[in-house]
Amino acid sequence: MEGPSLDSDGRSLDLLGLWHAVRIPFIVTFIIALLAVRLGQRVLARKPSQGAPPSPSKLEPQLSAEPDGSVVLPEKFEDISPSSKRRKLSPAPARSAPKRITGGQVRKKKQSSQTVDSKSAIAAIDESVDISTDRRYIQIFIFYSSLTGSTARYAAKLADDLFSKPLYTPTPAPPVAPTTDSNLDATEKAIFLPPIVENVDYLDLDDYFISPATPKTPNTTSVYLLLIPTYEITSPVDAFLEHLSETHHDFRIDTRPLRSLLGFSVFGFGDKEGWPAEEGRGGGIFCGQAKEADRWMAKLTGGKRIFPIGMADVKGDAAGSLKEWREHLEVALHELANGETIAEYQGVDSEDDEDVAQDDAKDSTEPLVDVEDIGNTIQQSPSTSSEPAKPAKKSKAPIPVDFTTVKSSPKPAAKIKEMVPKESPTYSALTKQGYTIIGSHSGVKLCRWTKSALRGRGSCYKYSFYGIKSHLCMETTPSLSCSNKCVFCWRHGTNPVSTTWNWTVDPPEMILQGAMDGHYQKIKMLKGVPGVRADRFAEAFRIRHCALSLVGEPIFYPHINEFLNMLHARRISSFLVCNAQHPDQLARLKYVTQLYVSIDASNKESLRRIDRPLHRDFWERFLKCLEILRAKRDRMRTVFRLTLVKGFNIEEEAEGYANLVEKGLPAFVEIKGVTYCGTSTSVGAGLTMQNVPFYEEVCEFVRKLNEALERRGLKYGIAAEHAHSCCVLIASNDYFIDGRWHTVIDYERFFQLLEEGKEFGPLDYVGPPTEEWAVWGNGGFNPADERVYKKGKNKGKTAQAATEAESGCG
Ligand SMILES: Cc1cc2nc3c(=O)[nH]c(=O)nc-3n(C[C@H](O)[C@H](O)[C@H](O)COP(=O)(O)O)c2cc1C
Ligand code: SF4
Numbered sequence: 001m002e003g004p005s006l007d008s009d010g011r012s013l014d015l016l017g018l019w020h021a022v023r024i025p026f027i028v029t030f031i032i033a034l035l036a037v038r039l040g041q042r043v044l045a046r047k048p049s050q051g052a053p054p055s056p057s058k059l060e061p062q063l064s065a066e067p068d069g070s071v072v073l074p075e076k077f078e079d080i081s082p083s084s085k086r087r088k089l090s091p092a093p094a095r096s097a098p099k100r101i102t103g104g105q106v107r108k109k110k111q112s113s114q115t116v117d118s119k120s121a122i123a124a125i126d127e128s129v130d131i132s133t134d135r136r137y138i139q140i141f142i143f144y145s146s147l148t149g150s151t152a153r154y155a156a157k158l159a160d161d162l163f164s165k166p167l168y169t170p171t172p173a174p175p176v177a178p179t180t181d182s183n184l185d186a187t188e189k190a191i192f193l194p195p196i197v198e199n200v201d202y203l204d205l206d207d208y209f210i211s212p213a214t215p216k217t218p219n220t221t222s223v224y225l226l227l228i229p230t231y232e233i234t235s236p237v238d239a240f241l242e243h244l245s246e247t248h249h250d251f252r253i254d255t256r257p258l259r260s261l262l263g264f265s266v267f268g269f270g271d272k273e274g275w276p277a278e279e280g281r282g283g284g285i286f287c288g289q290a291k292e293a294d295r296w297m298a299k300l301t302g303g304k305r306i307f308p309i310g311m312a313d314v315k316g317d318a319a320g321s322l323k324e325w326r327e328h329l330e331v332a333l334h335e336l337a338n339g340e341t342i343a344e345y346q347g348v349d350s351e352d353d354e355d356v357a358q359d360d361a362k363d364s365t366e367p368l369v370d371v372e373d374i375g376n377t378i379q380q381s382p383s384t385s386s387e388p389a390k391p392a393k394k395s396k397a398p399i400p401v402d403f404t405t406v407k408s409s410p411k412p413a414a415k416i417k418e419m420v421p422k423e424s425p426t427y428s429a430l431t432k433q434g435y436t437i438i439g440s441h442s443g444v445k446l447c448r449w450t451k452s453a454l455r456g457r458g459s460c461y462k463y464s465f466y467g468i469k470s471h472l473c474m475e476t477t478p479s480l481s482c483s484n485k486c487v488f489c490w491r492h493g494t495n496p497v498s499t500t501w502n503w504t505v506d507p508p509e510m511i512l513q514g515a516m517d518g519h520y521q522k523i524k525m526l527k528g529v530p531g532v533r534a535d536r537f538a539e540a541f542r543i544r545h546c547a548l549s550l551v552g553e554p555i556f557y558p559h560i561n562e563f564l565n566m567l568h569a570r571r572i573s574s575f576l577v578c579n580a581q582h583p584d585q586l587a588r589l590k591y592v593t594q595l596y597v598s599i600d601a602s603n604k605e606s607l608r609r610i611d612r613p614l615h616r617d618f619w620e621r622f623l624k625c626l627e628i629l630r631a632k633r634d635r636m637r638t639v640f641r642l643t644l645v646k647g648f649n650i651e652e653e654a655e656g657y658a659n660l661v662e663k664g665l666p667a668f669v670e671i672k673g674v675t676y677c678g679t680s681t682s683v684g685a686g687l688t689m690q691n692v693p694f695y696e697e698v699c700e701f702v703r704k705l706n707e708a709l710e711r712r713g714l715k716y717g718i719a720a721e722h723a724h725s726c727c728v729l730i731a732s733n734d735y736f737i738d739g740r741w742h743t744v745i746d747y748e749r750f751f752q753l754l755e756e757g758k759e760f761g762p763l764d765y766v767g768p769p770t771e772e773w774a775v776w777g778n779g780g781f782n783p784a785d786e787r788v789y790k791k792g793k794n795k796g797k798t799a800q801a802a803t804e805a806e807s808g809c810g
Contacts, residue, residue: 063631067759071587071631136190137220138262138337141213142197144227145237147485147497150314151229151269152199154322158227159195161323163330190337193217195225201236201485202608204616205243209300210253212261223306223333224264226297228290232275232283233426234419234481234498236614241289244296256302262336263306266294267325272313274425283417287311307332419481419496419503426496430480436521437480438514439506443551444476446522454523454540455531458785461722462547462575464774465670465729466594467744467767471536472544474572476515478508478557483581485612486600499614501556508563516543543570544747549577549596555585564592568754573747577641580625581615587628593750594637597629597664601649602656610648626664637745637762638666645674646693650701658708661716667734667762668743669716671705673698673726695726702728719743720770722780729776740769 065071140162144155193215198208207213212222231237247253258264268290275284281291287309294309310325312318418440420426427437435443449460453470462468481496481503496503523540526532546567548554555578557563567574568591577596578586589595601607604619615621629638640661644650661669673693693701702718709716709730719731719741735742744767753760774780 063627065632065635067635069591069632069635070589071628073584073587073628135219137193137215137217138190138223138333139193139213139215139217139220140195140223140225140333141208142195142225142227143200143203143208144197145200145229145235145240147229147231147235150318151227154269154318155197155227157319158225158322158326159197161326162195163192189339192333192337193220200240201614202612205240209243209258210247211257221260221262223262223336224258224297225329226264226266226290226293227269228266228287228293229269230275230283230285230287230289232421232424234417234496234502236497237289237293238283239499239614241292241296244293244300248296248299256300258297258300259302259304261301261304263304264297264301265305265307265309265329265332266290266297267310267312267322268293269312269314269318271315273315286313306336416502416504419479436514436518438511438518440504441480441506441557442476442478442511442515443480444474444515444518444522446519446526447473447475447547449473450475450523450540451526451529454526454533454536455529456533456536456785457531458724458782461670461672461725461727461729461780462545463782464722464771464780465720465743467747468545468573468575469539471540472542473547474515474519474543474545475547475549476519477548477552477554478506478511478560478563479554480552481556482551482553482579483556483614484553484579485614486610497614501558505558508559508566511557512563512566519543543572545573545575547575547577549575553579553582555582555589560585561588561590564590568593568751571747571751573745573750578625579611580622581613581618583621583624583628586625589632591754592636593745593747594639595629595632596639596641596670597625597666599640599642599657599660600645602653602660606649606653610645623663626660629664629666633665633667634761637668638664639668639670640664640666642669642671643674644671644693644698644701646691646697648691650693650697654701654704654708657705658712658714661705661709662712662714665714665732667732668719669705669730671698671702671728671730693726695723698726698728702730706730717741718776720774720780721776721778722774724781734763735766737766737769741775742766742768743770744768 063071063073142155142159144151146152146155208224212224215222228237228240229235247257248255268287270287270290272286275286275288277284278286280288281295282288285291290309290311294305298305307325307329310321312321420430420437420440422437430437430443433445435445437443447460447470449458449470450473453459453463459468459470460473462473463470479501481498481501483497483499485497520541523537527537554560554576564574564576573593575594575596576589576592577598580586580597580599586597598611600610607613607619607622611618632638642657673695674691699721706716706718715733716730717733717736718728719735720729720743721727729743731741731743746765746767749767750765753764771782772778773783
């Protein structure tokens with residue numbers, strides 16, 4: 001029997017034979033693997049970074065802070081506002097010719113719901129409707145804005161009700177489709193696709209209002225219906241109207257960029273009792289902003305108004321008014337579907353219309369039709385009682401709002417408004433909630449911890465972590481306005497929201513004096529409250545700390561640096577929380593005793609859902625703010641404030657948060673369970689007690705985050721806790737000195753360092769070691785304070801379920 005050859009030649013011959021046998025599959029496999037790797041690399045390189053930011057080492061440019069704590073931004077940081085984006089627009093491309101529309105029959109599958117909520121829904125519609133390429137389709141978009149939620153509900157109702165009942169048009173009676181699929185009429189030349197409802201507060205307006213949205217369905221033209229509430233205070237409606245106005249005035253954009261729409265119609269909501277004035281447009285007038293939207297849409301579409309503006313008084317029968325408007329609109333839409341067109345209004349293009357602006361409605365020969373009046377007009381029309389009514393004036397042609405006959409007059413200088421005027425409902429709403437309003441845009445309020453400390457019942461977590469006694473702390477804000485509408489915010493949706501400061505500005509001395517007076521006034525009122533301790537009551541008349549975190553966005557205030565200087569000069573420390581939406585202002589900010597950035601989510605989508613930001617480039621702004629915070633870490637104590645909301649931003653997000661910490665490298669990360677206020681805002685945003693995490697859940701998240709930081713080689717540890725307010729502190733190891741955590745601040749040293757005027761950093765004002773009872777694992781309750789348990793509350797969530805009036809910034 002022959003065994004295998006063992007000599008070297010024989011072995012090499014065997015190997016050669018083996019190579020010949022396997023070389024082809026081997027080479028092919030190798031090439032495929034190589035191609036797969038290259039392809040993978042390309043895909044990764046192209047993928048936009050949505051969630052995790054890059055590692056800090058890859059971040060360019062690396063910023064550093066000036067000796068005064070501010071950061072000078074390089075050129076590329078500036079100019080990120082949507083309006084600047086607009087400036088970079090290239091000239092508008094030539095419009096494509098209108099689509100050719102032909103007739104034909106179509107079969108439609110049954111839809112579960114007519115209402116869809118997002119652009120992605122267009123794809124869903126495509127799947128559920130058998131699209132015939134020789135049929136014409138009409139896509140109705142229902143756009144709305146809503147601060148307190150009612151217009152959102154009306155928009156959903158309108159989408160549900162549109163074409164849900166047989167049309168009442170009497171001539172000639174068309175065969176009406178059954179209710180569920182009734183937006184289809186087999187004899188109609190065009191088919192209505194289920195309406196798409198969009199909130200303009202969160203929409204990229206460029207996608208819809210610089211040129212019409214292009215539905216995926218072929219042969220589709222769009223109809224825009226706008227439901228607009230009016231706000232006397234600054235609200236997202238202002239941003240929307242501003243966008244329409246800018247689009248109209250932008251010389252690089254076609255004068256009638258929305259002319260290819262089939263048409264539009266506007267419906268306004270307002271409060272006639274609160275704002276009875278009907279002449280004119282804008283905030284302060286009944287439905288004034290809806291009228292403004294109607295006017296801009298007329299300009300942008302070339303006057304393609306399908307039906308006159310409708311208006312409803314929310315204190316009257318708003319639902320009835322909306323119903324009437326809808327019914328008339330349906331008739332007009334039906335006619336459009338049957339081939340009627342709205343002629344473009346020729347006059348709109350005239351140079352003269354440029355700024356007819358201020359008073360064209362006044363000079364218009366055709367008054368705007370109030371839906372409340374439509375009922376009367378219908379009664380006057382010669383319809384028999386058996387016949388359903390028909391609108392007296394049908395909108396076959398555009399309603400002649402004549403922009404050309406009025407000569408342009410010099411625009412009166414726009415009067416700068418107050419953010420919260422004394423006579424406004426916002427003012428009364430805020431004062432009812434316990435705020436003292438200072439001047440026209442600032443507020444001060446006593447937090448529940450200040451009251452608790454006065455009664456010897458313990459301070460907020462800032463005592464455990466940083467040595468702040470709550471009865472020595474004032475909570476205030478120099479800007480009641482904000483650029484977010486966070487789901488957990490306490491402001492009941494009544495505060496002004498805006499992306500820019502466009503109000504009168506009060507001087508910082510007046511605000512500080514007003515805030516201190518207001519604070520002391522509220523303390524005085526507690527004199528007779530049972531349990532208030534005399535020693536603490538006396539001490540409370542010397543404010544030592546200021547929490548700039550009440551509501552609104554403090555760095556919005558143009559003189560925030562002067563305000564901070566004044567606090568420090570009075571030896572009052574500053575804890576300032578900002579919302580990571582204003583990189584320019586954050587960069588300009590000088591010394592703060594402790595500077596916070598709210599980190600409400602670890603990725604873009606989550607942040608959009610929870611903070612509901614007004615800025616379209618909110619994620620870019622957010623990331624820039626983290627980079628700026630990182631640059632400030634050598635000058636001051638920097639903190640990430642995480643507010644955990646179950647179902648929104650906890651699950652699976654620890655890794656994402658760790659990436660953000662890696663980017664911003666804050667000195668501290670405060671993790672806190674959300675406080676449930678039960679306000680209309682939170683309820684409207686779908687927030688309930690179920691979204692409030694238990695303390696154990698917060699702790700579990702903290703452990704996960706700590707592990708994720710460790711895995712990244714970041715030197716942090718869990719330093720302290722305050723179980724009572726559901727709050728835990730992760731700190732940089734820089735504050736772990738001689739085997740103990742040192743999270744408390746030496747406030748006197750901070751003021752001294754500022755007075756000396758030399759450069760200093762956060763480690764120069766580190767205080768004594770963190771109290772043993774506050775260290776992680778010991779609960780964080782000061783044994784010197786009286787512990788009070790409340791009966792019959794949701795165990796573990798008691799402390800967080802504070803009422804709006806009681807909750808503090810902590
Ligand atoms: C602070 C505030 C200001 C308002 N200003 C006006 C106004 O100037 N004119 C008007 O007609 N209605 C005004 N209203 C009434 C709102 O337009 C009305 O309540 C509307 O339904 C709110 O819609 P929303 O719940 O979708 O935000 C105001 C309401 C509030 C709370
Ligand atoms: S909750 Fe805020 S305002 Fe109240 S004592 Fe604590 S830090 Fe000060």
